Amino acid sequence: MKNRIPTDFFDLADRYLSGDLAQSELSEFETLLLSSPELQELYLDYAENSHDLNLVINSQKQNELAMAGIRHGTSGTLWTASSRFLARNRWQSGVIFAASVLLLIGGFLIYSRANSSQDQVAWLSNAQNCDWENGTRGFGNMKSNTLLKLRSGLAEIDFASGAKLILQGPAELKLLTTKSARLVSGQLTVRIPKTLTGFEIITPNGRVIDLGTEFGISIGDDKTTKVVVFEGEVEAFATTGAAAKVPVLLAAQQEATLETDQVIVSLPDQLGNNAFTRSIVAPPQIIASTKRFDFSKNQTAGIKDTNGKFIGLDTRLPGTGGDLLEHDENWVHDEKAGLLRLTTTRSDINRQTGMDTGEYLGVRLADYGFTGDEDFSVTATLDSIPLMEDVGQFGLYAGSKSDLNIRGGFLNWNVETSEFNKFFLVNDERGIDKDTHTVGLLSAGVHLRLILSRLSGKYSLRVENLSDGGQITLEIKHPEFLDGKSEMYVGLFGANPFSEARKRISIRDFSVTVWVPKTRLASK
Amino acid sequence: MLVVNHHHANPPLVERMSEKRSQPQDVFEEQLSSIRTQLYSYIYSLICNINDADDVYQLTTIVLWKKFDQFDRSRAFSSWAFGIARFEVSNFLKKRSRQRLYFSDELTLQLLETQQSRIENDASAPTVTTEERREILASCVQKLRISDQHLMADCYDNAIEHLDLKRVAEKYSRSVTSIYNSLRRIRKGLFACVQNASDPASKYVYGQKGISTSEDIP
Numbered sequence A: 001m002k003n004r005i006p007t008d009f010f011d012l013a014d015r016y017l018s019g020d021l022a023q024s025e026l027s028e029f030e031t032l033l034l035s036s037p038e039l040q041e042l043y044l045d046y047a048e049n050s051h052d053l054n055l056v057i058n059s060q061k062q063n064e065l066a067m068a069g070i071r072h073g074t075s076g077t078l079w080t081a082s083s084r085f086l087a088r089n090r091w092q093s094g095v096i097f098a099a100s101v102l103l104l105i106g107g108f109l110i111y112s113r114a115n116s117s118q119d120q121v122a123w124l125s126n127a128q129n130c131d132w133e134n135g136t137r138g139f140g141n142m143k144s145n146t147l148l149k150l151r152s153g154l155a156e157i158d159f160a161s162g163a164k165l166i167l168q169g170p171a172e173l174k175l176l177t178t179k180s181a182r183l184v185s186g187q188l189t190v191r192i193p194k195t196l197t198g199f200e201i202i203t204p205n206g207r208v209i210d211l212g213t214e215f216g217i218s219i220g221d222d223k224t225t226k227v228v229v230f231e232g233e234v235e236a237f238a239t240t241g242a243a244a245k246v247p248v249l250l251a252a253q254q255e256a257t258l259e260t261d262q263v264i265v266s267l268p269d270q271l272g273n274n275a276f277t278r279s280i281v282a283p284p285q286i287i288a289s290t291k292r293f294d295f296s297k298n299q300t301a302g303i304k305d306t307n308g309k310f311i312g313l314d315t316r317l318p319g320t321g322g323d324l325l326e327h328d329e330n331w332v333h334d335e336k337a338g339l340l341r342l343t344t345t346r347s348d349i350n351r352q353t354g355m356d357t358g359e360y361l362g363v364r365l366a367d368y369g370f371t372g373d374e375d376f377s378v379t380a381t382l383d384s385i386p387l388m389e390d391v392g393q394f395g396l397y398a399g400s401k402s403d404l405n406i407r408g409g410f411l412n413w414n415v416e417t418s419e420f421n422k423f424f425l426v427n428d429e430r431g432i433d434k435d436t437h438t439v440g441l442l443s444a445g446v447h448l449r450l451i452l453s454r455l456s457g458k459y460s461l462r463v464e465n466l467s468d469g470g471q472i473t474l475e476i477k478h479p480e481f482l483d484g485k486s487e488m489y490v491g492l493f494g495a496n497p498f499s500e501a502r503k504r505i506s507i508r509d510f511s512v513t514v515w516v517p518k519t520r521l522a523s524k
Numbered sequence B: 001m002l003v004v005n006h007h008h009a010n011p012p013l014v015e016r017m018s019e020k021r022s023q024p025q026d027v028f029e030e031q032l033s034s035i036r037t038q039l040y041s042y043i044y045s046l047i048c049n050i051n052d053a054d055d056v057y058q059l060t061t062i063v064l065w066k067k068f069d070q071f072d073r074s075r076a077f078s079s080w081a082f083g084i085a086r087f088e089v090s091n092f093l094k095k096r097s098r099q100r101l102y103f104s105d106e107l108t109l110q111l112l113e114t115q116q117s118r119i120e121n122d123a124s125a126p127t128v129t130t131e132e133r134r135e136i137l138a139s140c141v142q143k144l145r146i147s148d149q150h151l152m153a154d155c156y157d158n159a160i161e162h163l164d165l166k167r168v169a170e171k172y173s174r175s176v177t178s179i180y181n182s183l184r185r186i187r188k189g190l191f192a193c194v195q196n197a198s199d200p201a202s203k204y205v206y207g208q209k210g211i212s213t214s215e216d217i218p
Helices: A009-018 A023-034 A037-071 A076-088 A090-106 A518-522 B013-019 B024-047 B050-066 B077-096 B105-124 B130-143 B146-155 B165-172 B176-198
Strands: A120-132 A141-143 A147-159 A164-177 A180-191 A200-203 A206-210 A214-219 A225-231 A233-238 A248-251 A255-259 A262-265 A286-294 A331-334 A339-343 A359-364 A376-383 A393-401 A404-411 A421-429 A432-442 A448-455 A458-465 A471-474 A489-495 A504-517
Touching: A009 A023, A009 A037, A009 B176, A023 A037, A023 B105, A037 B024, A037 B050, A037 B105, A037 B130, A037 B146, A037 B176, A120 A164, A147 A180, A200 A214, A206 A214, A206 A255, A225 A233, A225 A248, A233 A255, A233 A262, A248 A255, A248 A262, A339 A489, A359 A504, A376 A393, A376 A489, A393 A421, A393 A448, A393 A458, A404 A448, A404 A458, A421 A458, A421 A471, A432 A471, A489 A504, A504 A518, B024 B050, B024 B077, B024 B105, B050 B077, B077 B105, B130 B146, B130 B176, B146 B165, B146 B176, B165 B176
Parallel strands: A180 A200
Antiparallel strands: A120 A141, A120 A147, A147 A164, A164 A180, A180 A214, A200 A206, A206 A233, A214 A225, A225 A255, A233 A248, A255 A262, A286 A504, A331 A339, A339 A504, A359 A489, A376 A448, A376 A504, A393 A404, A393 A489, A404 A421, A421 A432, A448 A458, A458 A471
16 A cells, blocks of 8 residues: 655655745644654655755756867866866765865775766776786776776776676776776676666677676687676677677576677576676685793693693694603793793604604694684794704794604704704605705804794795894795694704704793684684 | 795785784774765755755764774664764754754654664665666656756756755746746656656655645545
8 A cells, every 4th residue: 555645745845955944834844754754764865865956967967068068179168167066066075075184084085986077987896806907907986998907806896877897807898988898808797786777798799788687798718708697687789790780688597609790599508607706705804813922921731841830832743752751851941031941852853763752842723723724823932042963953843743744943954063053944744854955054142033834825934033133034845745734733842863962942932823714713 | 956035925924914904994984985875865854955964964974083983883883973963963953043944853863763774774675876866866857848957957057055046037037936836846756756766666656747645646
């Protein structure tokens, strides 16, 4: 049942907006509005329409002025006309003013469609991993004949007509009008609001006109042009012949190939698997989950040191330390000095000898949100490192067990002991060291920070010399054998594999970071 | 070959983390953008003058930004923003009420609640956008009789400042009242045209030529 609108309603609304109501009429109008939320809605719509009318009438008038100027070759007057329009159009200039004020007080700009210039055809509304060719960046307002060359990524373009287009790189697109564009190469999808029809995409082999719909077009490397309709209907035209004049109607879930002189509709069993992107989904927000062990403070968990004090680190690399005592005599937590000290033991992870007394102690990454694919890093700050002997070594490890890991730090490479340590990074697969890289000359006594990271899936060891400010990053062949492992451990190790020359290393702090999706942390 | 990089192959960790942090300005801008049109319409519907509505809208956005760090994120942004807009409108109307008549506080508040519930309904079942509605309005204007199109163009020549109907009346050799009546008729017709096109399922009946009221609905 349709509702009735009181006879005087629009007269009263119109005159209220014009400021012409007498007190008695205002009371009458108020009573009417207070009696009905529906009439309040109607009034709000009417007020909005009244405001829009100013914009629409003026923009049409300015358009006529501009066209007249072009027709009579007096386009010099256009600038005056449109600047006068802008000066008068306080809503548009008001938004610009508001944005300027906000720019001053907050350092940002409100994006407004209302302040678009008349020759603006479209604007970039969203982008993901876009790599534009030089000079074709699609930022801000875009005019007719703008050629967009997208090497890779996804760009969402809003047309002034209301159509939304997602361009998938690599692709080239030329903007023509608010209701048309030319796809030169690559592929795109278009979504058009229900109220808009006639949006057109032109390709080298033909064109497609929407009838209120969502569709995709792709031009293959061999110039094959495919049209796929997701919703609604489109009209597809070839470039020449009868098919250029008489369209082929394509309905939802239909696909066709555009050839220069014909449109060939695919049979249902011939539908291709076109990877069209119909919306840009933001990648998950990643945040750092970090645990830092500050050894100047009392620790309340983990393995106990020789004096029975907790040291914070709680998990040994599987396959190591099986014979070590409950109060591990190789560790000392010296809170006063703010240090955790490790005395190396005789063990060699290369060929897995002495692993039951091997010191490989740290944390389990899964305890910090790691499930297998996340990036992570582990950091240790060391005070006054000793000179190692006979391949004696100290550093950081990451791995799933004693015979599947990557480790790095510093060692004394020469069997005949050198006066310098070297940096090293090495993979250990099935208990055998491989891909070993050593570099540098490192004096005893310097302070170091070691950072073993997996970032974007790639491992590296960064060493910062805190004594002289130097730094170096080591990378080796990627340890594919660790990819996809969900049970991973990171920590500190120290070993004197070939002699009884045990060395003591002082660790000032130790931290571990796992980069996890925010949604996962929030759901915890 | 030994691979040694003297510069870290990946961005520093601090940089990586800051990239992923959204700024308060971004959040504010996004929230404000989502209700900008409705907020402006609400202000305009109460103040009835585009210049003044612009000023109050600007003032409201500045107040919103200044107070954004006090905004309780567990509340709806629109409720908070409309509350502040209402306050700014009220302040404005107190200063201007000597010059013309405005709605009472009670109705102002009710209109605020109505506008807010429209926003919520629109979020769950989106109707046409502002741009779409303006496009419809433009096509409705094109459908007017040529003489009405000319009249509208003349009347809105200085429309943003004020409707100079006296000047238009002189041009057409008609009375101001006559011009005003024509304008109201055309505006109603355009409103009906937009409503019919954008909301065919409307609970109201709009005729082809204008608004059907209780007098002519069977």
